[in-house]
Amino acid sequence: MTIEIRVPTLGESVTEATVGKWLKKPGDAVKADEPLVELETDKVTVEVPAPASGQLSEIHVDEGATVAIGTVLGALADGGAAAAAPKKSNSKPAQAERKSDGSGPPPSPAARKHLADAGLAADAVSAGSGRRGQVLKEDVAAAVAKAAPRSAHQPEQELEEPRRETSTPQPAAQVPATQRAREVPAPDVRVATSVSEAGREERVRMTRLRQTIAMRLKEAQNTAAMLTTFNDVDMSAVIAMRAQYKDLFERRHGVKLGFMGFFVKACIQALREIPAVNAEIDGEDIVFKNYYHVGVAVGTDRGLVVPVLREADRMSIAEIEAKIADFGKRARDGRLSIAEMQGGTFTISNGGVYGSMLSTPILNSPQSGILGMHRIEQRPVVKNGEIVARPMMYLALSYDHRLVDGKEAVTFLVRVKECLEDPQRFILEL
Known part of the structure; x- marks a missing residue:
């Protein structure tokens, strides 16, 4: 039998909350009244207890999501339904092995923000260091840092092209090396600086x-x-x-x-x-x-x-x-x-x-x-x-x-x- 885990009534004038942190993960055994998830309201943080003993089978709402009173947060399996949970957990190592082809868990919220800021696609980081291969913000920062040298030289290539059209007919081989070096503009260090700062910043959503x-x-x-x-x-x-x-x-x-x-x-x-x-x-x-x-x-x-x-x-x-x-x-x-x-x-x-x-x-x-x-x-x-x-x-x-x-x-x-x-x-x- 499956038991739904719902957002309880949180008090007068409180109509919604934010899912702060899941204290259990799918497949974990839980006891009745054991805290499952923390909900943040505009006044206090409330723990939602397990309605019965069993096994957490599903999580329907991720951390950071806003939920209304009565929203189904997840499901609890007890009795015969709980026996099927280990099969679900056995597939997790396989997911970690397949993370390189995009079948693993989605990037963390902080990682998604870093990907968006850097203009990278979700699959730009193939291997994550988080649980079950999840991509974390540190993984995105490392990928951005690797791409920084190429970004820093890109303005140089764009500026060289029009200069060839206005240069004298003198062959490039006859121009002294020192003169050619002077003609090449310095890399735009602003790109590298912004990448470096992005790698040292952390964006965290304000709690309720x-x-x-x-x-x-x-x-x-x-x-x-x-x-x-x-x-x-x-x-x-x-x-x-x-x-x-x-x-x-x-x-x-x-x-x-x-x-x-x-x-x-x-x-x-x-x-x-x-x-x-x-x-x-x-x-x-x-x-x-x-x-x-x-x-x-x-x-x-x-x-x-x-x-x-x-x-x-x-x-x-x-x-x-x-x-x-x-x-x-x-x-x-x-x-x-x-x-x-x-x-x-x-x-x-x-x-x-x-x-x-x-x-x-x-x-x-x-x-x-x-x-x-x-x-x-x-x-x-x-x-x-x-x-x-x-x-x-x-x-x-x-x-x-x-x-x-x-x-x-x-x-x-x-x-x-x-x-x-x-x-x-x-x-x-x-």
Whole structure:
């Protein structure tokens, strides 16, 4: 019996996806619920599991193709049908042997792009170095490099022909060799240079997530009147509290005490006082949010994702730290759900973990504010009339100036600064 593998429902408003990577190949045995293929949406990467145990018999959609919900991706054979799969796999070595006559697998997408750029036919590379003899972009680059000497001399031949018609009747044998050498134009090195550059370039299609990130960030710039204001904060009090209680905190709650819990709490205190930073513009209306869903930007190999801490004002610092740790792990594994990244009212981005000293974060539309954290470093400051070294951090608030005035933005940052420099404010909610 053959079982179809279809694109599952991927979440609200998601109607299509891109086939990212097949984790199995035809003939492989699979178990029920074992991941078969990765699908990239505009928000997350989703793994499609095997609907039953058996053998992957067919792949209908190649990597990089765009598919709609319900599209058949491939077929799974179980029972008696699975027994026929080894016969299909036995023909693969024969395909590799016949690749020179064009019967092997088609070139990879990158190789096809290189062939098109170089103006070569698909069969110009007879032997590929990929699996089952597939032609890869490296094989095309090698073939182009071999053709480069001939291309470089071609302009010379074209220029010599008209020169014979206008030359003097003197026989070519009587012209000194040095004179003939001067008459021959130098090869057009531009051809060779372009071939060399093509061999060192790699063209990769943007993932669906990266395309969405690019679109949304540019949309935020085009829509909002975006402005950034800065302040700095002395982290001495937070660092001292963390050093004093981090071991007890970890034993009690089973999670490490970091800085994000303090920043989330400080931002919520500031958002309560400056509600415009927690609001958004909807047409001609301003929508004030009387709840606090704080997004926390997480960098992954696939791009930036922003999972949301829902009802963050009702969470303890321990709950915030535990949730952020879970978000980070699942984001790197590509296991965040779409629902977990929707509905945020304010965002915090921590570029300091990568060493950033100062930056201007871009709004996470339609939100009206985003706080940028940066690295902590010892800097000289004046305290009580004396110059002393303190662990300082720059803070940046990017905001939509259509909704948030400069005074409100500055006040917001001052409140965050006050809370971090005097953490007892969290307890007293001051």
